[in-house]
Amino acid sequence: MAEEAKKTKTLKKWPRVAKAGGKKACSVAGCKRPYRAKSYCFFHYKHWRQGELPHSRYRTCSKADCRAKVLKGGLCEKHYAETYKKEGAAAA
The missing domain is CATH 4.10.240 (CD2-Gal4)
Incomplete structure (x- = not known):
């Protein structure tokens, strides 16, 4: 062995x-x-x-000093959630 x-x-x-x-x-x-x-x-x-x-x-996030991979709309997962969750909560 x-x-x-x-x-x-x-x-x-x-x-x-x-x-x-x-x-x-x-x-x-x-x-x-x-x-x-x-x-x-x-x-x-x-x-x-x-x-x-x-x-x-990869395409990177369009926010300043963020080098994360793009998820949607030119933003990373974190920044996309911050941007679009605020708009969805205000409309409801």
Whole structure:
């Protein structure tokens, strides 16, 4: 049983492999890492996926300083509820 456990090694971290042989750099100003995807290095690509860069993966909320994913009408779930629940309560 212990021998079987030794044979099956699981990869703990995904290997970060640069594309283009490391000749192209990340498109973020001041970053010299080789690019990985979408013209970003592995570090900035991760931030892009999480919506932390100006050109995020998803449409973001139109309220100031809110970077959450849009639900309806250009607003995130929180701001949409705040805006439209007030109007619905006033009409009732």
